[in-house]
Amino acid sequence: MKTNSISRRNFIKISAVAGSMLVGGKLLFDLAADKIVTVKEARTLMGTVINLSVVAESRAAGEAAVESTFAELTRQVEIFNHRDPESAITTLNRTGKLLNPPKELVEVLVLANQVSEMTGGAFDASIKPLVDLYQGSQPALPGDDTLASVLALVGYNQLSISKEEIAFKQPGMAITLDGIAKGYIVDAGTAVLKDLGYKNVYVEAGGDLMASGVKEGDVPWKIGIKSPRDSESGVMDKLNVSDQAVATSGDYFQYYSADMRHHHIIDPRIGYSDPGLASVTVVSGKATLSDALATGVMVLGAEQGMRLIDSIPGVEGYLITKNLAVVKSSDFPTA
Numbered sequence: 001m002k003t004n005s006i007s008r009r010n011f012i013k014i015s016a017v018a019g020s021m022l023v024g025g026k027l028l029f030d031l032a033a034d035k036i037v038t039v040k041e042a043r044t045l046m047g048t049v050i051n052l053s054v055v056a057e058s059r060a061a062g063e064a065a066v067e068s069t070f071a072e073l074t075r076q077v078e079i080f081n082h083r084d085p086e087s088a089i090t091t092l093n094r095t096g097k098l099l100n101p102p103k104e105l106v107e108v109l110v111l112a113n114q115v116s117e118m119t120g121g122a123f124d125a126s127i128k129p130l131v132d133l134y135q136g137s138q139p140a141l142p143g144d145d146t147l148a149s150v151l152a153l154v155g156y157n158q159l160s161i162s163k164e165e166i167a168f169k170q171p172g173m174a175i176t177l178d179g180i181a182k183g184y185i186v187d188a189g190t191a192v193l194k195d196l197g198y199k200n201v202y203v204e205a206g207g208d209l210m211a212s213g214v215k216e217g218d219v220p221w222k223i224g225i226k227s228p229r230d231s232e233s234g235v236m237d238k239l240n241v242s243d244q245a246v247a248t249s250g251d252y253f254q255y256y257s258a259d260m261r262h263h264h265i266i267d268p269r270i271g272y273s274d275p276g277l278a279s280v281t282v283v284s285g286k287a288t289l290s291d292a293l294a295t296g297v298m299v300l301g302a303e304q305g306m307r308l309i310d311s312i313p314g315v316e317g318y319l320i321t322k323n324l325a326v327v328k329s330s331d332f333p334t335a
Contacts, residue, residue: 038216041066045077048182048206054193055200055216069192076188079104080181093128093174097167108177108184108288109161115180115292116156119308123296124268128174129153131264134256141262147271154268182208183247183291190287203287208247210287222335228252228278228320236326237318238335241283247290249298250279251322260322265298276301281318282309283333289315302327 039054039062052069056062079102081087088105092098098105112125133142133150142150158169168174177184182205189203190210200213202221211221220240227236228250239246251273255263263273280297282290293315297305302319309317309329319327328334 036216037062039063039066041070043070045074046081046083048185050185050189051202051204052189052193053202053215054198055213056198065193065196065198068196069189072192073185073189076104077185080108080177082176089175089177092166092168096171096173097165099165101163101166103163104184104188105166106161106163108180109159109166109175111184111288112177112180112292113156113159113161115289115296118312119293119296119300121156121269122267122299123179123292124154124156125175125177125180126154126156126159126168126173127266127268128176129172130266130268130271131176132174134262134264134266138256141256142271151268151271179249179295180288180292182206183245183287183289186210186245186287186291208245208287208291210245211241212243214242225281225318226279227324229324236320236324239283239333240335241333243285244283244333245285245287245290246281246283247287247294248279248281249294251298252278265295267299274299274301276321277305277319278322278324279320280305283316283318284312285314293317 037056037059039056039059040052042049042051050073052066054062054065056065078084079088082089084090088098088102109125115123129150133146153170153172158173159175160167160169185205186203186208187210190201190212193201194212200215203210211223215221220242223239223241223246224235225237225239227234249265251260251263251265253264261273261275266273277298280294282294282297284290284293297308297317297319300308302321305319306317306327306329309315316329316332318332321327
């Protein structure tokens, strides 16, 4: 009997909600002989580089679509900007309560809690006190007694979420959306472009991406899976994607010990990183889901993580262990 399974009803809820957001830079145009244009732009928002590629019928049309998309993403990204002392997420973490919260924050927290349920708590937006503890204790690691006291502040079921109010059920709690917000932004940008009539688009935020339709010339979007170790050759595998989202989590992004045994992806249930995996790449129909699941599977480890991936319709996974062995689902779309 499979564990960590997700009902079709919950899967549909997750897929449906995760699409509604947006981000500045220099436009590049590649004009093909048949007048089709690929408009590309990269801008940095909230410390993350956002890349857009739009296959358009003209330069002017593609430029207008990119500007509209970035305008909306800029608005929505500010909701999640923890660097802004007046942002919604900063206000919530400072006061423990947020009245009349932005609908985007409500949506992403509802999605986060749904992924928390399906991963048995391996993914948890309320993990911020634990992450702050590790970052503040460097170069040493936190002791067991300190860990125990901070773990008492972590628990997604201690977060009250409604359209009227978001609130923590105990003082000292705080949330981070680092494991899901990039995916949400990608889905939002894709949704804006599709609403404008563009089917062939590529939206990427800090490595999490959605590739819709095809590239200019009816060529599939091709994505590389990076090796988690600098000592190895750069790309371990490639995949062709169309109307699919890809997200990767890895121990190499931020680590607290030289052997990468302790890193920023911490098991919110016990306070330590799982020792088994170096990186996880998840492919699904929504970047929000891929983003959160990549983090959750890093915590669960190869066996439980792959069992979860296999239980969710339309989700595939590519897992790399600490010794660079690859475990992937049977239908993972390698090129």
